[in-house]
Amino acid sequence: MKHKRCENCEKDLVGRTDKKFCDAYCKSAYHYKKSIDEAPSFYNKVDNQLKKNRRILKHYNKAGKATVRTTILLEDGFDPNFFTHYWKNAKGQVYLFVYEYGFLKTVERDNEKYVLVIWQDYMSNE
Structure with missing residues (x-):
């Protein structure tokens, strides 16, 4: 069985099958980095x-x-x-x-x- 990884820190995810992040901090950090990399609208x-x-x-x-x-x-x-x-x-x-x-x-x-x-x-x- 293939383990999904956190989109921010790449740790193995445990829990729901549609989970993308291991915790709220990683989710916030991922979206913050993404907003910095993208050109401002x-x-x-x-x-x-x-x-x-x-x-x-x-x-x-x-x-x-x-x-x-x-x-x-x-x-x-x-x-x-x-x-x-x-x-x-x-x-x-x-x-x-x-x-x-x-x-x-x-x-x-x-x-x-x-x-x-x-x-x-x-x-x-x-």
Whole structure:
């Protein structure tokens, strides 16, 4: 009789005939190694960038409104092409949002900057 082996550590398996791993640790380790070896999916790339953008916007906007030079955000890994939604104010300015953290690109004294805001309830009504 041929013994099946654990797909992670290759020890002989005991128990059910359809068993693939000797324990939960081996199962987890196998799938972790597999995920590292595979190229990240498009979904994962987008999701990771959204999380990074949110983390960066949150870091620089502790007071609820802030202005930060574009270069500072970009150096931290911020990518303005990844956002979840937008809001247009009465002046016609379009704020892009990453969940509850918004940003608006502006130019002040020949310096590109982002005005950072936090989503407010009144923004839902317009």
